[in-house]
Amino acid sequence: MSLPAVLFDFDGTLMDSEPAIISSYYHVFEIYATPEEFTDDRKTEVLGPPLEVEMRKFFPDADVYEVMEEYRQYQEQHLRELMKPMKGAVELLKWLKEEGYPTGIVTSRLRKSLELILKVFELEQYFEVLVCQDDHQKPKPAPDGILYAMKQLGCTDSIYVGDSISDLLAGRNAGSTVIAALTKIEKEQGLIDFGPDHAVYELAEIRQILQKNHEQ
Numbered sequence: 001m002s003l004p005a006v007l008f009d010f011d012g013t014l015m016d017s018e019p020a021i022i023s024s025y026y027h028v029f030e031i032y033a034t035p036e037e038f039t040d041d042r043k044t045e046v047l048g049p050p051l052e053v054e055m056r057k058f059f060p061d062a063d064v065y066e067v068m069e070e071y072r073q074y075q076e077q078h079l080r081e082l083m084k085p086m087k088g089a090v091e092l093l094k095w096l097k098e099e100g101y102p103t104g105i106v107t108s109r110l111r112k113s114l115e116l117i118l119k120v121f122e123l124e125q126y127f128e129v130l131v132c133q134d135d136h137q138k139p140k141p142a143p144d145g146i147l148y149a150m151k152q153l154g155c156t157d158s159i160y161v162g163d164s165i166s167d168l169l170a171g172r173n174a175g176s177t178v179i180a181a182l183t184k185i186e187k188e189q190g191l192i193d194f195g196p197d198h199a200v201y202e203l204a205e206i207r208q209i210l211q212k213n214h215e216q
Contacts, residue, residue: 003101004177005155006210007146009162010107010114011047013181014089014203017117018047020082024075028067032059044186048164050108050133072113079120086183088204093126095207102153104129106145106160106170111135129153141169146176161206163187168194179206 011017025046029038037058046054051071055064075082096103104127107114111132118124129152131137137144140162150158160171163181168191171178180196181203182188192199198209 002155002157003099003214004157004159005102005104005150005153006096006206007104007106007149007158007160007176009160009164009167009181010105010109012163012183013161013167014086014105014123015083015117015121016086016183017083018184020075020078021046023078023082024071027074028055028059028071031070032062032067048108048166050139051110052133072110075113076116079117083117083121085121085123086181086203088202090123092203092206093123097126099210101210102155103127104131104149104153106131106140106149108133108139140166141173143170143174146170146174150174159210161203163191165190165194168196179209 008014011021022043026035026038029035051068052064055067059067093103105114109132111130111134114130114132115124118127129149131145131149133139135148137148146158146160150156158174158176159179160167160174160176161179161181162168162171163183164187168178168180178196180191180194180199182191182199182201200206
């Protein structure tokens with residue numbers, strides 16, 4: 001019996017990156033607008049969508065690539081103080097590797113940024129494929145990124161783990177088993193109401209799900 005690919009969203013699923021995202025946006029609002037314009041609604045809005053989409057919306061009169069570079073440089077300088085892997089993430093990834101599961105990340109984060117974070121936190125060894133915003137796949141909730149990752153891994157079955165409705169839709173559109181990562185209380189009920197195949201509060205629970213499925 002061949003093992004399914006286990007694919008993950010990154011921000012908010014594998015990596016607790018919300019403080020880094022919020023701080024980086026606040027930094028560019030200080031430079032290109034005013035801090036007051038970075039409202040609570042916008043702080044919620046920026047968690048998930050592609051960076052370029054949000055920057056064009058918030059700073060229509062600025063050079064979007066200049067703003068993005070300022071954002072990235074600030075985030076890179078503060079990675080270790082503002083980011084950390086989600087609870088149980090490293091343990092789960094080690095187990096998946098030991099058991100031989102094909103693994104990958106499908107994210108709206110840019111490749112350069114993702115690869116840097118994986119290197120800083122010594123996580124790159126756990127993934128066989130990375131699909132990023134700049135790989136020219138249609139963004140989630142389109143299934144293209146997940147389907148591309150499956151093709152790269154040579155897998156016909158997959159599990160997709162994410163912390164947003166967009167993630168779950170992408171997984172379902174790809175025919176994946178979808179697992180909701182309930183990592184943020186404000187999003188919890190919406191994810192449960194979506195009706196994922198499984199919902200977990202901690203990533204360690206995914207090990208039990210996989211073990212049970214493998215026994216069936």
